[in-house]
Amino acid sequence: MDLPSIDLNLLVALHSLLTERSVTKAGETIGLSQPATSAALGKLRRHFGDELLAREGQRFVLTPLATALLDQADTALRYVERTFAARPVFEPRSSDRECNLVMSDYALTVLGGPLLALLEERAPNVRMRIRPVDLAAVDDATALLRTVDLMVLPRGFLHDLPSTDLYRDRWVCVTAVDNHAVADIITQEEFSGLRWILTFNRPTQFTPADHHLQLAGVQRDVDVVIEDFLALPFLLTGTRRVAILQERLARKLLASAGVRVVELSTDLPELVEAIWWQPSREFDPGHRWLHDLLVDAAATLQNPVPAVHLSPPSAHAAAGDTIPEVPTARTEPDR
Structure with a gap:
């Protein structure tokens, strides 16, 4: 391919045309007139040897090649934008990056x-x-x-x-407020007798807590798997199910989702x-x-x-003293 002969403006037009699927809307998005956008579409069709936008009734649809190009055009455009947006210094007060x-x-x-x-x-x-x-x-x-x-x-x-x-963050168990079948602490022996909702359950998509339990051979009755953390507490309402969730998120949603936090007697890895x-x-x-x-x-x-323990809290914890923050660990090269 003769790269120097390619007009980079056509990349902008390609991305807009494939995204909007309309010559008029694409032109408005990138600030071109309709004739200029039509001309750009013509050049793109000749370059790719494909219609790219095919008329179907009153609308345009993407051809198979155009569908494949959509993500590639988006990625390429981001590369170009990032390259030309580079500056020797960054001024946050004035930047519109x-x-x-x-x-x-x-x-x-x-x-x-x-x-x-x-x-x-x-x-x-x-x-x-x-x-x-x-x-x-x-x-x-x-x-x-x-x-x-x-x-x-x-x-x-x-x-x-x-x-x-x-x-x-810490992993905790959550269940509906009115689920009286679950005590304040769940022991490992009780795991198999409960019905569980899991968040993510793929070879490369899982929560560290659930993965830890699976590797430990802990058996659970899982009948619902979702790929969403925020919705999980709301799915527990009106059921006897339980789930493992990040404590920071769980405590934000206690009231709105109608759930309560239940401690686990099993040690789970820190998040x-x-x-x-x-x-x-x-x-x-x-x-x-x-x-x-x-x-x-x-x-x-x-x-x-x-974590909730069976022993009474210490006097200073009861008085509401804050816990010092754990400093962040950096593994990036020195800057």
């Missing part, structure tokens, strides 16, 4: 509020696009991190990528939520600023409530 993050609904619920509050205070014109963690994000994190700034993901899934710990990125981002001052923004947002979180 768009930051791209990947995080689960759990991490977004816990961290999103403090993050956006700091963003508004420090960089009022910086935009943020947040997408969920999906199967591809875990299976091919290296490729994903080429197209986004940072990903928030617990430790235990990724290796050989720079990262920084954000905060820690360490971290941020991950591509090594090539190290030299981008905007990336470093975003990294520090997330670390600062996490520092505002209170530690999760300590």
Whole structure:
């Protein structure tokens, strides 16, 4: 391919045409007249030897090739935008950069509020696009991190990528408030007699807590599996089911979901939520600023409530003393 002869403006037009599936709307999106957008579509059709947009009744539909090109065009456009947006310094107060993050609904619920509050205070014109963690994000994190700034993901899934710990959380059991069949503490012997809802149950998508129980050979009666943390407590209402959830999220939803926290007698691994990125981002001052923004947002979180024990609480705990925060661990190269 003769790359120098390709007009990069056609990449912008291609992405807009495939996204909007309308010449008029695509032109409005990228600021071109309808004749100019039609001309760009003609050039793209000649280049690919394909219609790309095929008329079906009163609308356009993507051809098979266009469908395959849609994600590729999006990724390529992000690469180009990021390349030409690079600056030797980053001025958050004046920047209108768009930051791209990947995080689960759990991490977004816990961290999103403090993050956006700091963003508004420090960089009022910086935009943020947040997408969920999906199967591809875990299976091919290296490729994903080429197209986004940072990903928030617990430790235990990724290796050989720079990262920084954000905060820690504890796994607890949750059940409906009126589920009197479940006591305040569940023993391992009682696990098999309860009905469970699991969050994620794939070879590369699982919670560390559930994975730990499976490796330990703990038998459970699982009849519902969902791929969503935020909805889980609401599915327990009106049932006798139980589930394992991050404590920070569980306590946020106690009242609204009508659930209560139940302790587990079995030791489960601590959840360490971290941020991950591509090594090539190290030299981008905007990336470093975003990294520090997330670390600062996490520092505002209170530690999760300590585990409930059968012995009475100490006097200072009863008085409401706070627990010192655990410092974040950094595994990225020195900056």
